[in-house]
Amino acid sequence: MIRLPVFLLLVARAVAAHAEIIVTDDTGATVRLAAPATRIVSLAPHITEALFAAGAGERIVGTVEYSDYPDAAKAIRRVGGYSKLDLEAVAALKPDLIIGWRSGNAGAHLEKLRSLGMPIYVTQPDRIEDIARSIEHYGRLAGSGAVADAVAQGFRARLAQLRARYGGRSPVRIFYQVWRSPLTTVSDKQIISDAIRLCGGKNVFGDLVGLAPNVSVEAVLASNPEAIVASGMGEERPEWLDDWRRWTQVTAVARGNLFFVPPSIIQRHTPRLLDGTERLCEHLETARKRR
Known part of the structure; x- marks a missing residue:
């Protein structure tokens, strides 16, 4: 029973x-x-x-x-x-x-x-x-x-740790490049910009309309970013990131702040995005040390 x-x-x-x-x-x-x-x-x-x-x-x-x-x-x-x-x-x-x-x-x-x-x-x-x-x-x-x-x-828990570690850092003005032709970036509506903010970065094109707006080379030069970060399509650093080296008047170029984060860990909405965020934060720390 x-x-x-x-x-x-x-x-x-x-x-x-x-x-x-x-x-x-x-x-x-x-x-x-x-x-x-x-x-x-x-x-x-x-x-x-x-x-x-x-x-x-x-x-x-x-x-x-x-x-x-x-x-x-x-x-x-x-x-x-x-x-x-x-x-x-x-x-x-x-x-x-x-x-x-x-x-x-x-x-x-x-x-x-x-x-x-x-x-x-x-x-x-x-x-x-x-x-x-x-x-x-x-x-x-x-x-x-x-x-x-x-x-x-x-x-x-890991997100909270990253915010506690990098949230109070001094701002770094950043141009995030998704692709070369057309020249594509992200706005503040995109999750990558959330990672930029967490790291103490300031997206120079954050106010643009749309998630992935196109911009001109002239607009990038005028914004004079302190760091340029590219992702691209593959897991290897895109060759076109070095195309910016010709513009020596840009602060990011003058200080050698041309960085790469693999797209699989920064452009996908998955737990691995924290790996990409941490990598991005480390790059911005490097930019701060080069001031």
């Missing part, structure tokens, strides 16, 4: 196991799942990486090009690129959850998938701390909450 307290515990566990999952995404939309997702399609490389961090990697059945971290992500079926989705391929995977990227995926694509009755969670982490919340939500949606919550807690 089962004692009443034990019986009530078993009932509570059974109810919890079948409880509806309700999460609000970054657009304010409510996402409802009858049970944890087991067939997830990720529509951006950083989402794939964050899902693995949240303990839900084995539940991903489809993702997009350039989803290359961790190594296990490379074996997941592709459904096009984040900006050019193959909607038929997504639907064929019969996902019980799609996680999209507001500023990366076409809105029309997301609406089409939603019209087919597929649950969609849309993410847009514009601040570093948003990454922790995203991971927690992924854990809830995939039933890996214990893993996700631990990762989020560790992320917040």
Whole structure:
């Protein structure tokens, strides 16, 4: 005979196991799942990486090009690129959850998938701390909450340490270069600028409109940054970073403050962004020492 307290515990566990999952995404939309997702399609490389961090990697059945971290992500079926989705391929995977990227995926694509009755969670982490919340939500949606919550807690602790270490440093005016042609930077709305602020940097083009505005060489010269930081597309320092050496009147060039941070650790909204932030902070410390 089962004692009443034990019986009530078993009932509570059974109810919890079948409880509806309700999460609000970054657009304010409510996402409802009858049970944890087991067939997830990720529509951006950083989402794939964050899902693995949240303990839900084995539940991903489809993702997009350039989803290359961790190594296990490379074996997941592709459904096009984040900006050019193959909607038929997504639907064929019969996902019980799609996680999209507001500023990366076409809105029309997301609406089409939603019209087919597929649950969609849309993410847009514009601040570093948003990454922790995203991971927690992924854990809830995939039933890996214990893993996700631990990762989020560790992320917040490390973020607090970086802020305590670099938050009071003297400002360094920085030009952050995403690409050479067209010459592309980031505004203060982009998460990279949040990393710049954490390090005590001042984005010389922070007030521009859009997440990744184009600028001219003349505008960079006129802004006279104390440091130029480039990322590019690959893991190696881009050759075009040294193109700035011809402009010897720029403070960043005169002091040798031309720095590189690999894009995989500074341009993706994942726990590794703290690695890139720390690297950026170290570069700005070097710039301060060269004054």
